[in-house]
Amino acid sequence: MNDNGNRKLVLIVYDILSDKPTPDDPELTCTSADNRTEISQARDALKEGGFEVRTLGLRSVNSKVLAKIEEINPDVIFNLCESLYNESRNEMNVAGLFxxxxIPCTGSSPLALGIALNKRKVKQILRAAGLPVPSSVLAILNQPFSLSELEGPYIIKPVREDGSVGISSKSVVNTKEEVEERIKFIHENYRQPALVEEFIPGRELNVSIIGAAEPQVLAIGEIDFSKMPKGEFHIVSYKAKW
Known part of the structure; x- marks a missing residue:
């Protein structure tokens, strides 16, 4: 697509983040410094691989952005954009734009991104496939919910986030009052429903699978909780992950 001989032009696209702390819970803040490190590492690796590299940060999508992408004319987009307009659910729309x-783009398809971001949908798919998942209830703003079919302790998460966004040491609670307080926090700060699940203690494994017709399981990683403070629930919070 570009005129640089045999060197392929890769455009790294990323979302421009804010360093402003999340209200009432600064440990959940995702900073621009985190993004800069990731972009720099990707750029260096691609250059070492012989690619020409450009970068483009997105705050919004408009005619100027489209014109800039057309001007750069990349052979492929290395997609690091995980939100837009401060909404994680727009991750799939950015991939849809590409x-x-x-323009060939790294990562999953828009449909896969949209499904994967919704914890409730993913668990419904897993349950339909015969895999056990914890019992849960979706708490929607200004709508009643019941914990009658769940057993505590409970873990409360934003339903449409990934990367442990919205999860901290305050996310695992025991009482109905604590559940309601955490649900209110998610409604106010993340502007989306809260997923209330039975907390399942035990080992935590990361298993990546690539491919469709012939899926391949990559190396399995396990989270080491041995240095967690005594008495704290073993969870991977945003602070711990990033």
């Missing part, structure tokens, strides 16, 4: 522009 799809409409017919």
């Amino acid at each position: 799809d409409l522009l017919k």
